[in-house]
Amino acid sequence: MARLPRLCIPGQLHHVLWRGASGQVVFVDDEDRAAFLEHLAQVAAQHRLAIHAWALMPDHIHLLLTPQDAVGLSAGMQALGRRHVQTFNRRHARRGTLWEGRYRSTVLESDPWLLRAMVWMDTHPQRSGAVADGAGAHPWVSAAHYLGQSSHRLLTVPPQYWALGNTPFAREAAYRTLLEQGCAPAHVQALAQAALKGWVLGSEAFVAALQSGTPRRLQPGRPGRPPRMAESTA
Numbered sequence: 254m255a256r257l258p259r260l261c262i263p264g265q266l267h268h269v270l271w272r273g274a275s276g277q278v279v280f281v282d283d284e285d286r287a288a289f290l291e292h293l294a295q296v297a298a299q300h301r302l303a304i305h306a307w308a309l310m311p312d313h314i315h316l317l318l319t320p321q322d323a324v325g326l327s328a329g330m331q332a333l334g335r336r337h338v339q340t341f342n343r344r345h346a347r348r349g350t351l352w353e354g355r356y357r358s359t360v361l362e363s364d365p366w367l368l369r370a371m372v373w374m375d376t377h378p379q380r381s382g383a384v385a386d387g388a389g390a391h392p393w394v395s396a397a398h399y400l401g402q403s404s405h406r407l408l409t410v411p412p413q414y415w416a417l418g419n420t421p422f423a424r425e426a427a428y429r430t431l432l433e434q435g436c437a438p439a440h441v442q443a444l445a446q447a448a449l450k451g452w453v454l455g456s457e458a459f460v461a462a463l464q465s466g467t468p469r470r471l472q473p474g475r476p477g478r479p480p481r482m483a484e485s486t487a
Contacts, residue, residue, distance in 0.1 A: 259358050259451065260471075261326040262463065264319065266305075266363045268370055269330065270448040271356040272313040279351055280311055283392055285341060289314075292336040294407045300329035303409035305367070306395045308374035315374045315448075317367070319409075330356050359447045360463065360471075362455025366444075367413045371399070373436040373444050380435075396432060401425040 261267070273279040280286050286309045293316075297304050301321035308315040320326040338351045361370060375396035397403040399414060401421060417427035436444075447454040453463060453471040464471050 259327070259355075260360050260453070260467070260469065261320055261323055261358075262360055262466075263322050263325075265463075266361045266367055266370075267318055267320060267326060267358050268361055268444065268448050269316040269318065269326075269356055269358045270313065271330070271334070272353040274350055274353045276312050277351060277353075278311050279313065279337070279341070280309055281345065285344070286392055288340050288344075289337050290405075290407060292333055292340070296329045296333045296336070297407065300325040300332070302326065302329050304407050305409055305411050306371045306374050308377040308394045310377060310393065315377065317370050317374060326358065330358075357448055357451065359451050360453045360455075361444075361447070362453075362459040363411070363413065366454055367411055368431065369436060369440050370444055371395075371414075372431050372434075373441060375399075376432055376435055380441075396428075399425065399428045400432075 271279075280289065289309060290307075293304065293307070296302065297318075302325055303319040303321070304316065305319065306315075306317040318326075320329075334352055334356070341351060342348060361367065375394045378393050395405065395408060398405045398408050399410075414424060414428065418424040443454060446452070450473070452473060453460050455463075460471050
């Protein structure tokens with residue numbers, strides 16, 4: 254089956270997944286991650302991408318972002334991928350490709366999926382067994398910013414986070430509680446499958462509203478043969 258064309262809907266929340274080719278490591282150490290985030294900051298400013306969260310795993314990345322126009326996501330990811338490969342190859346004296354083809358992406362309904370996706374990304378290292386300490390204690394994810402442990406100019410804080418409390422302390426405490434609770438297994442599966450398949454994740458009303466503006470199918474069809482069209486009586 255041919256891949257669906259990627260969606261880019263201005264003003265909507267997008268989840269981006271990009272994996273290393275055949276499990277290729279895309280970050281060797283923190284210097285690689287720092288360079289990637291610098292490239293991401295430049296690309297986000299140039300292509301009008303509001304970055305809300307990230308998870309930089311050894312062999313893949315997750316980004317949570319909102320594009321401001323219809324071409325920014327594609328152009329921005331192409332530039333980001335190219336810059337990271339050039340920097341990575343030069344630093345590690347290697348040649349050739351790094352990414353597993355094109356990035357994958359999907360659209361999420363902000364309520365309730367934005368905070369769920371943030372928690373999913375910010376607990377990814379613990380869930381994968383890569384680290385044992387608490388979220389936010391390492392530079393692989395964006396949690397430290399939301400826990401008040403550091404400040405990153407790259408991030409655009411979403412309104413759903415601001416709504417967690419009336420003070421910075423209250424918001425940080427509320428978000429820490431969300432991280433401690435973790436992402437429900439059903440939500441983990443839904444987020445992962447949506448990213449891999451490119452299906453929109455949201456309510457029926459949300460999907461229907463988006464579907465009215467694009468010919469691209471936004472959710473999988475029902476199993477079985479499609480219903481037969483009734484014969485015209487005109």
